[in-house]
Amino acid sequence: xxxxxxxxxxxxxxxxxxxxxxxxxxxxxxxxxxxxxxxxxxxxxxxxxxxxxxxxxxxxxxxxxxxxxxxxxxxxxxxxxxxxxxxxxxxxxxxxxxxxxxxxxxxxxxxxxxxxxxxxxxxxxxxxxxxxxxxxxxxxxxxxxxxxxxxxxxxxxxxxxxxxxxxxxxxxxxxxxxxxxxxxxxxxxxxxxxxxxxxxxxxxxxxxxxxxxxxxxxxxxxxxxxxxxxxxxxxxxxxxxxxxxxxxxxxxxxxxxxxxxxxxxxxxxxxxxxxxxxxxxxxxxxxxxxxxxxxxxxxxxxxxxxxxxxxxxxxxxxxxxxxxxxxxxxxxxxxxxxxxxxxxxxxxxxxxxxx
Amino acid sequence: xxxxxxxxxxxxxxxxxxxxxxxxxxxxxxxxxxxxxxxxxxxxxxxxxxxxxxxxxxxxxxxxxxxxxxxxxxxxxxxxxxxxxxxxxxxxxxxxxxxxxxxxxxxxxxxxxxxxxxxxxxxxxxxxxxxxxxxxxxx
Numbered sequence: 001x002x003x004x005x006x007x008x009x010x011x012x013x014x015x016x017x018x019x020x021x022x023x024x025x026x027x028x029x030x031x032x033x034x035x036x037x038x039x040x041x042x043x044x045x046x047x048x049x050x051x052x053x054x055x056x057x058x059x060x061x062x063x064x065x066x067x068x069x070x071x072x073x074x075x076x077x078x079x080x081x082x083x084x085x086x087x088x089x090x091x092x093x094x095x096x097x098x099x100x101x102x103x104x105x106x107x108x109x110x111x112x113x114x115x116x117x118x119x120x121x122x123x124x125x126x127x128x129x130x131x132x133x134x135x136x137x138x139x140x141x142x143x144x145x146x147x148x149x150x151x152x153x154x155x156x157x158x159x160x161x162x163x164x165x166x167x168x169x170x171x172x173x174x175x176x177x178x179x180x181x182x183x184x185x186x187x188x189x190x191x192x193x194x195x196x197x198x199x200x201x202x203x204x205x206x207x208x209x210x211x212x213x214x215x216x217x218x219x220x221x222x223x224x225x226x227x228x229x230x231x232x233x234x235x236x237x238x239x240x241x242x243x244x245x246x247x248x249x250x251x252x253x254x255x256x257x258x259x260x261x262x263x264x265x266x267x268x269x270x271x272x273x274x275x276x277x278x279x280x281x282x283x284x285x286x287x288x289x290x291x292x293x294x295x296x297x298x299x300x301x302x303x304x305x306x307x308x309x310x311x312x313x314x315x316x317x318x319x320x321x322x323x324x325x326x327x328x329x330x331x332x333x334x335x336x337x338x339x340x341x342x343x344x345x346x347x348x349x350x351x352x353x354x355x
Numbered sequence: 356x357x358x359x360x361x362x363x364x365x366x367x368x369x370x371x372x373x374x375x376x377x378x379x380x381x382x383x384x385x386x387x388x389x390x391x392x393x394x395x396x397x398x399x400x401x402x403x404x405x406x407x408x409x410x411x412x413x414x415x416x417x418x419x420x421x422x423x424x425x426x427x428x429x430x431x432x433x434x435x436x437x438x439x440x441x442x443x444x445x446x447x448x449x450x451x452x453x454x455x456x457x458x459x460x461x462x463x464x465x466x467x468x469x470x471x472x473x474x475x476x477x478x479x480x481x482x483x484x485x486x487x488x489x490x491x492x493x494x
Contacts, residue, residue: 271407275444288438295435299373299406302442 003099005118005142007062007070008089009055010082010105011046012139036305039265039280039287040294044178045106048248048266050191050228051201051212054109054178065114067102094145105139109187111174111197117142126167133171181280181287188263189244192226200228212249221253230266250306267306274302361391361425363459367398372409381412388416393425396458400431410443417448430458 045054059070071089075082086103093101100121102114112131121129121142131140174196176187191198192208200210208225214232217223221235224242229235230249239253243261247253251264254272264270265282280287283305287294297303364387369376387393397413413429420427429451432440440446452458 273444274442276442286438286442291434291438293434293438295438297406297439299408301407302439 003118003122004097005067005100005102006093006098007059007067008086008101008103009058009062009070009072010086010103011043011055011072011074012105012107036283036285038294039181039282039285042181043106044181044184045109047184048230049184049188049263050198050210050246051230051249055106057109057198058104058106061112062102062104062114065118067114067118090143090145098145101143101145103141103143107179108138108175108177109196109198110138110140110171110176112138112140112171113173117169120169121167124167129167129169131169131171133175135175135177138171138175182289185261185263185280185289188228188246192228192244192246202228202231236272252306269300269304269306271300271302271304361394363394363396363462365396365398365430365455365459367400367455368402370401371404372402372412373404373406374408377408377412381415384416385419388419388425388427389423390425391423393420393423393427394462395420395425395427396430396452396455397427398430398455399436400433400455402433402436405436405439407443410439410445413445413449426462428452428458428461430455 045058047053055072059072062068062070073082073085073089090101100118102117110131110133117129117131117140121144127144127147129142131138174190176183176190176196178184178187187196187198190196191200202210202212202215204210206225208227209223210228211217212229212231212233215229215235216233217229217235218237218239220237221239222241223229223235224240226244227241228246228248229241230247230251232249233247233251233253235241235247235253236255236257238256240258240260241247241253242258245259245262245264247259247264248266248268250266251268251270253259253264253270254274256273257270258275258277259270260275260277262276262279262281264276265280268281268283270276270281276286278288278290280289281303284298284300284303285294285296286303366384366387369380372380387395395416397416413427417427427449429440429445429449431454432451437446437451440449440451450458450461452461
């Protein structure tokens with residue numbers, strides 16, 4: 001019997017923080033210097049990494065495994081306030097004949113085989129199956145919607161049930177919990193070194209060097225593999241990108257600057273003759289990973305934000321061979337609804353109120 | 356004539372070494388930078404803010420002391436200042452020490468003790484007053 005599954009991705013934490021991360025990195029025109037939140041306070045799963053954020057990649061992975069539609073919910077600071085929205089969504093899906101729903105509380109990057117998870121869940125026959133690795137729960141569960149009375153009873157205990165679910169799916173694949181900037185940096189390095197399935201968005205112009213659409217590298221600049229230069233980004237003469245660095249879209253590395261073992265986040269200008277080492281740069285902010293120290297520099301000659309037009313995100317393929325029927329989605333940004341990043345066939349995100 | 360040459364000047368820089376305050380700072384430092392064979396230590400322990408203009412000021416100061424056969428070293432940068440010095444590659448150009456005394460001692464033949472009159476300069480309004488003291492063997 002064919003089991004229909006849907007997905008629900010919950011962005012945990014304050015709406016403002018989640019929205020702010022997306023708003024500031026989508027390259028939409030802003031007035032003057034954009035106000036970017038501290039890097040250390042970011043929701044790293046919403047931060048672009050090699051061309052696409054973990055939210056986008058998670059939705060893609062769910063849909064790749066036939067889990068559709070996928071809804072995205074930005075959770076308020078008080079998780080209990082989002083339960084009515086979650087419940088409404090579950091009731092709605094149940095009414096449409098959906099048998100099970102995969103709920104992901106977005107945080108970690110985990111290369112879950114959702115098909116295998118669903119099979120495990122169905123074979124187990126439990127109401128809830130949650131995913132664990134050797135460090136604990138991964139905030140990913142499958143709910144059996146046909147057992148409506150059972151999951152309605154859970155109500156505000158829903159998220160507590162992530163830890164107490166009777167059925168555990170032990171995952172032994174690649175996981176990065178993205179709890180810190182260092183984790184984010186580590187995921188970048190792992191991806192560029194092909195130690196995980198996370199694929200840079202762009203073209204591999206030579207082994208280990210990926211360029212996004214419209215990226216421009218001066219002929220006297222050097223990009224040492226493995227490295228990533230995002231869409232519409234410029235690397236000027238004499239610059240050097242090295243040691244598994246990533247320069248995200250709509251950025252610029254000016255003449256003679258060295259970027260080593262670092263991430264330059266979208267829409268960032270790095271001035272000439274500088275050396276960015278073991279750091280994350282976002283606009284005028286620099287987080288030194290070695291010292292765990294973040295600065296904001298109010299000097300456009302050193303670091304500054306760049307504003308630019310919104311761009312379309314290409315569909316991101318998984319590294320392994322995929323079935324023929326995977327849809328190719330364009331992902332337009334939508335200034336009216338920052339959470340609505342996906343094409344039709346996928347329900348728009350909802351923002352749960354904070355009170 | 357001093358036994359070991361020109362005394363070492365330890366000049367503490369103010370909290371803000373940026374475009375707003377650099378001109379005043381340069382004016383105050385010029386007499387020392389242009390002296391004969393200057394041996395100068397910039398004490399960065401109070402510096403909280405430094406921008407490209409501040410870095411330019413360091414470079415200009417280094418150029419000036421070099422023109423006069425002297426040397427300029429940096430001391431006691433905060434972690435924040437050190438990040439900026441590394442970002443701008445100033446750490447490759449300047450010797451940087453953990454303390455002003457260590458920097459002064461590195462000039463060689465210098466006994467580090469406060470036995471010379473202080474020199475006070477006045478930076479631009481609103482900034483901290485920096486204190487300079489001469490360290491070296493007396494006459």
